[in-house]
Amino acid sequence: MQERYNFSEIEEKWQKKWADRLMYKVDEDPGKVKYYCLEMFPYPSGNLHMGHVRNYSIGDVVARFKTMRGYNVLHPMGWDAFGLPAENAAIKHGIPPAKWTLDNINNMRRQLKSMGISYDWDREVTTCLPDYYKWTQWLFLQFYKNGLAYKKKAHVNWCPSCATVLANEQVVDGACERCDTVVEKKALEQWFFRITDYAQELLDSLADLPGWPEKVKTMQENWIGRSEGAEIHFTVEKTGEKIPVYTTRQDTVFGVTYLVLAPEHPMVEKLIAGTEYEEPVKSFVKSVQQMTEIARTSTETEKEGMFIGAYVINPLNEERVPIWVANYVLLDYGTGAVMGVPAHDERDFAFAKKYNLPIRIVIEPVGQELKLEEMTTAYTDDGIMVNSGEFTGLPNKEGLVRVANHLEERGKGKRKINFRLRDWLISRQRYWGAPIPIIYCEKCGAVPVPDKDLPVYLPLDVEFRPTGESPLNHIPEFLHTTCPECGGPATRETDTMDTFVCSSWYFLRYTDPKNTEEAFGKEKVDYWMNVDQYIGGVEHAILHLLYARFFTKALSNFGLVSAREPFKNLLTQGMVLKDGSKMSKSKGNVVSPEEIIKKFGADTARLFILFAAPPERDLEWSDQGVEGSYRFLNRVWRLVYHYQKELQEIKPQDILSPEDKDLRRLVHGTIKKVTEDVEQRFNFNTAISAIMELVNGLYQYKERPNQNLSLVKEAIDALLLLLAPFAPHITEELWEAVGNKDSIHKQSWPVYSEEALIADEVEVVLQINGKVRDRLVVPAQLDRAELEKAVLAMDKAKAAIEGKEIVKIITVPGKLVNIVVK
Incomplete structure (x- = not known):
């Protein structure tokens, strides 16, 4: 064994041995x-x-x-x-x-x-x-054959300069990252997976995942976004067509003073065609489509809208309600239409105030009358329904049920559960992805590629055109094929799958x-x-x-x-x-793992990053911390080097001195601590800290005369086994150096002894009125009465209570005795 810790030589040696021995190859073993x-x-x-x-x-x-x-x-x-x-x-x-x-x-x-x-x-x-x-x-x-993959028109990011569809990550500040052209929304046929079929199960089965962080489950719950409400059918005055509107507040339907459609809603183009509103509305729609979904739905984005010159009829009170388009309504959430109830929705209230739209109060707090001229915000709490026809006077919670019943009984709407989750758009109009295995035939339509013809190979020799369009559209040998069903000419799908x-x-x-x-x-x-x-x-x-x-x-x-x-x-x-x-290149604060490994070794890099913070928390990089981890591994190396020859031939010693017992208790306490920290909590930082304390204890013991080498071997074996998952190379080398033949990583994890954890003696603190006055070493098994007797016999205790009345004695066996006097 070398005196110096040569990490580069050791790490290269063991990585080669592990690879040669197929150390980590695993197979099923029932x-x-x-x-x-x-x-x-x-x-x-x-x-x-x-x-x-x-x-x-x-x-x-x-x-x-x-x-x-x-x-x-x-x-x-x-x-x-x-x-x-x-x-x-x-x-x-x-x-x-x-x-x-x-x-x-x-x-x-x-x-x-x-x-x-x-x-x-x-x-x-x-x-x-x-x-x-x-x-x-x-x-x-398999998804396609089971009805979970389908194609439909969807609005995508379109760059008119590159003449191609862009993924969301290719759009930067509303512009194409390649050419800085403002991105438009365009309706194209796209492939989807029907994940919404699983929305309820995806939500419900979060309860089956107790081993997941609550914050992650909450994020998924919010993304799935289940809500219960009603779909209300508003009738277009001009055409008699129905516009379904989803709401969770059907109790406020009598307070609707306007209806808002998403700019992409197909009814918009139909209702403005040939009217004076056509050009200005189209211009507004185009400007909204240049915004991202995040910007449109952000609470900080100013809500903007425009009247489109058409009306719907409210199915409950037959009122004529104006139709608007606005930037905050999205086509793929709910039905793409929102009923405006400004008195009882903050967003609607701000929108109505901005555009001078009517506001009607239909819910009031119990025993209190709201005055419109005094309202500065919407009233969104529960209360009593007012100005609501036959439902006036009902608590609004009851009104939710009664209005839903009324809508269903008269065919004017229905109860509905809605999810924020949308079907998963998997089409990508780019090259470097898995080709979608669908063939298009004029006679047979969309035909799945037969299993025997898989994979549909992605061509590797491609040319990227300045337009940014996928090269697959211009490779005849990929694009043109024959229909698997009729044998006629056909073309392949050129979209690739989302990664x-x-x-x-x-x-x-x-x-x-x-x-x-x-x-x-x-x-x-x-x-x-x-x-x-x-x-x-x-x-x-x-x-x-x-x-x-x-x-x-x-x-x-x-x-x-x-x-x-x-x-x-x-x-x-x-x-x-x-x-x-x-860490990021743009901030100039990147630390290269290769540089750290080259300078200090992989074990140091691993040890620092595991010791510096609990795994779930952010970790602040520290050059001093890395050097500290390196110094610790050197201490472990020197410790084993000191004992290496002595540990080759040792004789067991049955009689343990008090110092031996202290060291053995430290060893087994460390085994217990590290085991629990890793297995139960993943508290690697505190586990490593406990290992460091064990090393400190071994260095203290090393200075003693008449050392028990059998115990030292037990302690060093435990130390190396506990450290092995954190620093695998140095522990493998040291394990071999102290005479072991098999890999340390094939050994059983050490088991602590409850008996070894029991102390013969303990230090007890004497307090008078809560202040520490002295300490006393007593047998660990001393009972309460004997402990109090021993403390009261101490000189400092006698002096402190002389001439005073003992009010009570608070005793924690093995820890402290607090004498309360007055």
Whole structure:
């Protein structure tokens, strides 16, 4: 064993040995309890950042710990490899997206291996390779055949200069990121997954996920957005057509003074055609369509609207109500039409005040009359219905039910449950994605690609045109094909799938990644699923997690998997900050993991990032903290080096001195603390702190004469085993150095002894009226009466109570005695 801790030599040595021995290769073993540990797989951007290091270090501790606890652990890694950055790199640098992506993967794989993460690399998946996207396409077809994939017209971001559709992330401040042209909304045929069919189950089964953070479940609840209300049918005065309006406040329908349509609502164009309102309304609609959904619905955005020259009839009071368009109403939420009740809705109140629209009070507080001229805000609380025809005088809660009954009985509306969740638009009019396996035939219509013809290969030799349009539209050998049903000429779908589709099932492919006959074998997927611990950033709390849950439920219904939920437990780690800000190139505060590993080693990088903060909280980067972690590992090295030769041949000692007992109690207390912190709470920082205290205790013991080397070996073995999941290389090296043959990572986790935790003696504090006056060492098993007797015999106690009356004695056995006197 070298005297100096040479981390680079050690880490290279053990990474090679682990790879040669296939240390982390795992197979199904019905005789062992499985544990599936998974971190969200990365987009291959080129280099790991500290957020990656944190995510994967957390997962590796869990995987290694569970392995040592006797579980059969699956811990895989792969690449979320399709997506827009590869196309941007191709356009900017002339690098084919496939080459850019695969080069990045090779680099990031090398970086991950340099961290010593315990991945089963034999299970690696890459979503942009045909052996993966073949099954993404096959799964799309299962959704299609089961009625969950469909095509319809939808409004998309359209760049008139590039003549192409843009994904939301390609729109920056309302303009095309490529050419800065103002983006318009355009109706195009798009592919959707019918996730709304699962809205209620996705909501209800959040209750089956006690291992998820409450904040994430709340975010999903809000995104799904279930509400109960009524759909009310307003009749267009000109044409007699019905405009359905969804509301949760049907008790206020008598207070409707205007109706608002989304600018994209098909009725708008119909009602303004040939009227004096046509041009100004079209101009207004166009300006609204240049706004993002977020801006349109933001409470800070000024509400703007325009009368379109038409009216509807309120079905309950037959009043004539003007129709407006406004920027705050969206076509794909509710019915795309909103009834304006300014007296009882803050947004409607502000809109009515701005445009001088009527305001009618229809709910009043119990025993109080509202005066319109005194109102500065809408009244939104419960109360009594007024000015509401036959419903006047009812509590509005009762009115909700009665009005809904009235609407249904007269065919003027119906009760309805609504969800904020919209169907998932999966079409992307770009190249670097999984081709949608649909063929279009003039005779047969849309025809799914037969299973035997999968995958539909994505051409790799493509040319990106200045227009930004997908190259797939201009590759004849891809575009033109024959219809599988009639054999006639046909064309392929040139849209590719949203990359969220790839990441909605990758955790299933990991269970059977080499299968060429199926996406995954049911027996294997049912052995491993569901994921016992999922780890990733909170930024994926809604879409990725919701889509993965939807996929799992749908595939369960198709009979492909048994699990109904993909992820049993979820840990969302915090960000890595520097100088109070998230690390980013633009801020110049990026710390390279490779530089840290080169300077201090992977074990130091891992240890610091696990010690600096609890995993769910943001972590502030500290150069001093990194150096402190490095110094600690050097202390561990020197400690083992000091004892190495002595520990090769030792004889057990049965008789333990008081100092021996103290050290043994520290060892077993540390085992207990670290076990509970890792297993129950993921408090890695406090677990590492306890290990550091054990090292301090061993250094103190090292200075004593007549050391019990048998106990020292027990302590060092425990120290290395406890530290192994956090710092896998140095512990492997030291484990070998003290005479062990097998890998430390194949050892059983240490078990603490309750007996060893019991102290022979304890220090008790003497307090007089709550102030500390002295301390006393007494036998640990001393009962209350004997303890009080011993304390009262102390000189300081006698002096303090002389001539005074003892009011009471408060005793906490093993801790303190407080004598209250007056």
